[in-house]
Amino acid sequence: MSGLTTTLYDTSTLLGVMKELHAPTTYWLDLCFGSQITSEDEWIDFSKIRSERKIAPFVSPLAQGRPIYSEGAEVARFKPTYIKPKDPVTAARTIKRRPGEILSNAPNNPMARYNAIVADILSEHYDAIVRRWEWLAAKAVIDGKVVVESDDMPTRLIDFKRDPGHTIVLAGGAKWGSAGVSIIQNIETWRTMARNAKFGGPINRVTVGADVWEVMRKNDELLEQLNVNQRGTNANFVTGIREGERIEYVGNISPTLPVFVYSETYKEAITGVETPYMASTDVVLTGPNINGFRCFGAILDKAAQLRAMAVFPKMWDEQDPSVTQIMTQSAPLMVPVNPNNSVKATVL
16 A cells, blocks of 8 residues: 555454444334344344233032133244445545644644544444434334335335235325314324234334424324313423524323434435435334334355344455455344234324
8 A cells, every 4th residue: 555554453343343333313223123033044024922811720629620711822933134344544535634634733743644534433333333224113113114225126025014004194174184083083093093902002102204293293182281271281392492403302291102203314325315314294102112123134244154133344455556445234124022012103
């Protein structure tokens, strides 16, 4: 590299650098995908066991006991996605001053720049990969399915088999803000549906788009819940100006039902267009029984020995042209084991 002796860091060292990085926002990952599994296969297999809530049968005290235990297992198989951003550390890039370097006291020799650029590339790779994880989590929870698109592979649908009734679109006079529409009744109906659904469960959070919140905070029925002189009300939420955060807690519409306003975005990998993870006109109800798993399949790289890892960074030299390549690979899929513990409604 033009007289510069560079260092090729091993995967353990590169992972050590990544551990020091601050990841992008991970709202959906943190909310619904608290467990992680790895598979040294290209597939992730799940079986689900449903409790039938049976009541013990009556028998004569002189009769034999009756068996009530049975397992109703459903098996699902999913193939993870695959991502591997790659960027070069060129000789020319280490010679040029980095932005802000002239005003800092940091070492400005080529080797110091080389190490800083390696860290920058790892940071960009890690951020981009975590955003993809977050995207996979968001789509799994919001839509109950994921559509994987790429320039170099056929479009693939990963369907987690959420009940179609858990994806709701209100039309015409049924939209929130219309005369006679009860937001509270809608939410109660959807909570009950999720609780009673096969592989469902209780709902303990409502996430709404920014446009939805503008309607909710002005809704007379919800505002009545703030009247402390009215018996049976227990809401507490912001009605004025929000802080303006992309993800913001705005209060509770019941003691067990907090509301978050969500407006986080990402840039499309192919087009570069800034895109919301969740539409501003949507409401998403979620509960703890989603039991989401962060799943990672085998890294299809001989250097990784086909091991399953969340991320696998590596670097190598190329002689002509003289360049060091850094590549980070991941085979992720965020799987909601109980997808019916979520409901999405387009309400505007």
